[in-house]
Amino acid sequence: xxSPEPLPDRDLLVAARAGDRAAxxxxxxxxxxxxxxxxxxxxxxxxxxxAQPSDVVQDAxxxxxxxxxxFAGAEPEQFRAWLRGILLHKVSDAHxxxxxxxxxxxxxxxxxxxxxxxxxxxxxxPSGAASRDEEARLVSAALGRIDPTDRxxxxxxxxxxxxxxxxxxRLGRSEDAARMxxxxxxxxxxxxxxxxxxRHPAGPH
Numbered sequence: 419x420x421s422p423e424p425l426p427d428r429d430l431l432v433a434a435r436a437g438d439r440a441a442x443x444x445x446x447x448x449x450x451x452x453x454x455x456x457x458x459x460x461x462x463x464x465x466x467x468x469a470q471p472s473d474v475v476q477d478a479x480x481x482x483x484x485x486x487x488x489f490a491g492a493e494p495e496q497f498r499a500w501l502r503g504i505l506l507h508k509v510s511d512a513h514x515x516x517x518x519x520x521x522x523x524x525x526x527x528x529x530x531x532x533x534x535x536x537x538x539x540x541x542x543x544p545s546g547a548a549s550r551d552e553e554a555r556l557v558s559a560a561l562g563r564i565d566p567t568d569r570x571x572x573x574x575x576x577x578x579x580x581x582x583x584x585x586x587x588r589l590g591r592s593e594d595a596a597r598m599x600x601x602x603x604x605x606x607x608x609x610x611x612x613x614x615x616x617r618h619p620a621g622p623h
Contacts, residue, residue, distance in 0.1 A: 427494040434486070442486060446479050449498050453478060453505050460509045462516075469512040478505040560610035568603035575600050 427448060433441035457471035481504050489500050561569050567589075574580040574588075586596035 431492070431494055431497055435489075439483075442483065445494075445497065446482060446501070448494075449501055450475065452498065453501060456502060456505055457509060460506065462513060465512050465516045468516065474508045474512060475505065477508045481508070556611060560607055563610045564603065564606050567599075568606055571596070571600050571603045572607060 427445065430441045430445040430448075434445050453475045454471050457474045461469065461471060461474065478501065482501055485504075489497065491497055491500060561572070571585060571589075574585050575582070580588075582596045582600070583593045585600070586593045589596065589599070591599070
């Protein structure tokens with residue numbers, strides 16, 4: 419028996435709206451190339467390290483499957499526009515995640531920069547020098563209470579300005595893993611600094 423002829427797009431849409439999930443999948447696939455082109459044009463270069471156009475299109479397809487019952491159109495062109503709207507929302511989400519991640523990293527680095535400046539800063543008065551000595555002692559004590567790997571990553575990144583890719587290479591990890599390790603190291607350092615007492619050692623790592 420010969421295979422049935424492929425359904426025209428409109429018939430695929432009718433079948434999909436009647437509950438045929440296979441027809442819905444085939445219908446979506448007819449717009450894959452179009453959506454890839456849209457995603458390729460909308461994704462900022464800095465976001466592509468975490469979200470490739472094909473990944474965003476796949477996320478859009480999964481969302482479309484999930485909420486297909488909300489589609490109210492009757493023509494393939496309407497369905498294409500609906501898919502495009504979902505895709506653009508996913509692109510926006512990818513950009514927001516990248517902005518949020520960048521802000522969290524900047525906030526952490528600014529906190530440690532403030533502590534580093536307390537060590538390196540100069541003051542004209544004896545009281546200022548005493549204050550700096552105390553701040554330096556607290557920072558040194560906090561660094562001494564955290565895991566050696568955490569301490570090394572903080573020194574590499576904040577004192578030596580070593581890129582995350584190089585930190586990852588030195589530790590035998592990926593660049594993303596180095597970023598995560600640095601973020602966790604900062605959190606543990608900040609906790610140790612806030613508890614600025616040798617009787618409060620850092621927790622297990």
